[in-house]
Amino acid sequence: MELKNLFNDEKGKIVMLVFDGLGGAPFGEKRMTELEAASIPNMDKLAKESALGLMVMTDYGIAPGSGPGHMALFGYDPLKTNVGRGVLEALGVGHTQERDELSARGNFATIDPESHVITDRRGGALTQERNKELCKKLNEKVRIEGYQVKFISGKEHRFVFILKGEGLEEELSETDPQVTGVPPPKVVALSEKAKKTADVVNRCIEGIFDALKDEYPQNAVLLRGFAKVPSIEPFGDRYNLKAAAIATYPMYKGIAKLVGMECLECGSTFEDQVKTLEANYDNFDFFFVHVKATDSYGHKGDFDGKVRVLEECDRLIPRFLALKPKVFVITGDHSTPCAVKEHSFHPVPVLIRADTAIPTGAQRFTEKDCAKGILGIFPGMKLMQMCLGYAGRLKKFGA
């Protein structure tokens, strides 16, 4: 379906509030989900008057990562739009990759100075400071004529490797053999056109090993997930929407930038985000507001923490409504049930408030109410199309 051919002149605004890892599962003795346990009167009231449903973000039974989850939310087929590991890792440390950049996820590692075999794939327990110090050194020492090389410090033993220059390709083998006792393999080109890139990366690695030779037990690196930014039709063109992201975490700002949204400066609290929305409301057609804390508590298995975030955010829901968006959506990018402590496959609750939304007698905003909603259970990547429909922004298809 080419949406382009269906655009009309309607200008109703769409606000999408995304609680990362929103969906839950029965937890503890009470066997309640986080949404069931939470006191969220404003969202419950919305559920009574909205269209409800559940979204399968990638495929049945499959837990999506943050990349695929958000790609689906933004209406890009998450199984076809490959946002490489390197790109996501770069986004996670705040680097939004350019089209002429190649990224990879790096590990500091230990090799035996004599035999050169890997003895520790994670280079001993290193502090954040030590990690930064090593990246600083690499940024100073590693030089490749005609290219720019960049090392960005990550958590624990991780860093992000960025190579910038003309004609770089991503079809490269990894240098992490996933085992110890063997030397780190060289990068091999997996396609004819990637040969030049493989040479350049191997020269980088030589430079890195040389720079680290006296830094035992961090005297080596392993590189994985070489990736260029995927070629993505810009969100604005795809939906005829001027779009803004109001997110506090680098990864989500990054994904939003990747699809072409403008990232608005906002503070760190949900109230800061709401203020940013209010201040910029007239200047955009679409807002992606991202709340990270629900997911973080889900990962920790901290049920009360996740419930508390939902309750705190619920108090500010009236400020979203006061802006009178044509379409107001509350949903998640995937489920992170405290019962699972990880992203799960559970379809994600979604609520669409709009003039022509048909309520189905729900009394609360919970997974089970959403399962009985007018939207049914549908592919997450269709949500944006639905939003355009509810906003009245599309002409009919065919005569």
Add this chain to the structure above:
Amino acid sequence: MELKNLFNDEKGKIVMLVFDGLGGAPFGEKRMTELEAASIPNMDKLAKESALGLMVMTDYGIAPGSGPGHMALFGYDPLKTNVGRGVLEALGVGHTQERDELSARGNFATIDPESHVITDRRGGALTQERNKELCKKLNEKVRIEGYQVKFISGKEHRFVFILKGEGLEEELSETDPQVTGVPPPKVVALSEKAKKTADVVNRCIEGIFDALKDEYPQNAVLLRGFAKVPSIEPFGDRYNLKAAAIATYPMYKGIAKLVGMECLECGSTFEDQVKTLEANYDNFDFFFVHVKATDSYGHKGDFDGKVRVLEECDRLIPRFLALKPKVFVITGDHSTPCAVKEHSFHPVPVLIRADTAIPTGAQRFTEKDCAKGILGIFPGMKLMQMCLGYAGRLKKFGA
């Protein structure tokens, strides 16, 4: 799925009652849909004992035109079966296009006699009589050796252009520039094989302009949506059903003919249609009964009107049941909520009454009851297959 391989000898009949634009949305202060507001005891009773669901006719969030909506109902992929604008326009004025005909939607328009630029794309406000008079003149004057040319009067400034002959192709540019102040462009072939057709059409247009030169302000025409009939597997072969259409409007008779149904003569009221069904019940396996008025009132935003049509038709539902069809379906081709006054994307309520249909506790035939039905939310183009299933007309697939 090749249904052909699954046909058995069962002969149970299927009756599909289609209320055009059936689905609604919350309207006015009461926030009820048309089905919710209507007093339709017979359909409600059926809902209690039937399989219910909602159908997505084309894609989520997308409002289907009548063409795609009916193609889906008849089980043809509406995104792949392109029934061109010209074909539908011809059907609308009662002309069922043949395989060797090319059709287009025409506007009478005004060009400046000196400069030849378009000054009015809709040729001044012309009466139905004047439109007919102009078409009559064109039918008399425009002659192309080896081809037949036909002009059929439409509403306001519209007419349908039909060119009949061997080897005509539809890949042609339009002659309506959508703006004034420029001369009408010639038709350009958009494919190599359409070149001959472009020449013929351009000669037609010369003939038309010549015939209209003294008819200011209707001294020009603009042609759009050149189309041949799509190549469609006949409905009867596809489903092993001898099929009849009982429709009162030319467009829907036409679509039924296009897929190979026999159109039965019937009067103009719903009761006439029911009588036609009764009189012909023994002679066919499948009946498509089409009610237009629900859609018409939907377009007008006349809530009471749409409700009244549903109520009036409801009284005759027992006569459908008295025929004891193996499968009785009530549905629509798309939603036309009075709240929207246009076709909308809202999934379409569907009720399938059959011996093996599983009820789900619904008390009424409404959108929200259908959302909780045993059929779930499914692609409209799968309805016919389901009907065959409920009719027991298909063998199992695989051993």
